[in-house]
Amino acid sequence: MAASSSYSSSDHNPKIHSYDEVSKHNQIKDCWLLISRKIYDVTQFMDDHPGGDQVLLSASGKDATDDFEDVGHSESAKEMMEKYYIGEIDLSTVPAKRTYVLPAQQQTTTRNPNKTSDLGITILQFLVPFLILGLAFAIRQFTKN
Numbered sequence: 755m756a757a758s759s760s761y762s763s764s765d766h767n768p769k770i771h772s773y774d775e776v777s778k779h780n781q782i783k784d785c786w787l788l789i790s791r792k793i794y795d796v797t798q799f800m801d802d803h804p805g806g807d808q809v810l811l812s813a814s815g816k817d818a819t820d821d822f823e824d825v826g827h828s829e830s831a832k833e834m835m836e837k838y839y840i841g842e843i844d845l846s847t848v849p850a851k852r853t854y855v856l857p858a859q860q861q862t863t864t865r866n867p868n869k870t871s872d873l874g875i876t877i878l879q880f881l882v883p884f885l886i887l888g889l890a891f892a893i894r895q896f897t898k899n
C-alpha cells in the first residue's frame with residue numbers, strides 16, 4: 755500500500771491520531787479541528803473561512819463538534835470538509851466530558867442558609883397581615899372606650 759500523508763473520509767484505513775496530538779495543532783499557521791471523531795487540517799482554509807479564522811482557532815485543541823453544529827453549517831460546508839480531512843481520533847485518548855456538579859460541601863454551606871431565610875420571609879408574610887388586623891382591632895376597641 756502506498757504511503758500517503760492525506761486521507762479522505764472514504765478511506766478504509768484512516769490515520770489515527772491521539773487527542774494530545776490534535777491539541778498541539780492549535781495555531782493560526784497549524785490548525786487542526788476535531789469534529790465528529792474526524793480530524794481536519796484547516797490551516798490552508800483559515801483565510802477563506804466565511805466565519806473567519808478566529809472562530810476556527812478557538813475551536814482547535816478541543817472537540818469542536820458542538821461549535822460546528824451550533825453554527826448550522828450548510829450541506830456545501832459539510833462537503834467542503836472532505837478536502838481538509840486528515841484522519842480519525844483515537845477515542846481512548848479523549849478525556850471524558852465533565853459535567854458540572856455542585857460540590858456537596860457548597861450545597862450545604864451556601865444553599866441551606868438561603869432555605870432558612872426563605873422560611874423566615876414566608877412566616878413574616880403570613881404574620882404581618884394578622885398583626886395589622888390585630889392592631890386595627892385594638893385601636894378600635896381603645897377609641898370606643
Ligand code: HEM
Pocket residue numbers: 787794796803804805806809810813818821822825826827828829830831832834835838
Ligand atoms: C472544516 C471545518 C469547517 C468548514 C469547512 C466550514 C465552512 C464554512 C462555510 C462554507 C461557511 C459559510 C456558511 C455555510 O455555508 O454554512 C461557514 C460559516 C461559518 N462558520 Fe464554518 N466551517 C468549518 C468549521 C467551523 C467551526 C469549527 C466553527 C466554530 C464555531 C465555524 C464557525 C462558523 C461561523 C461563525 C460561520 C459564519 C456563519 C454566518 O455568519 O452565517 N466553522 N463555515
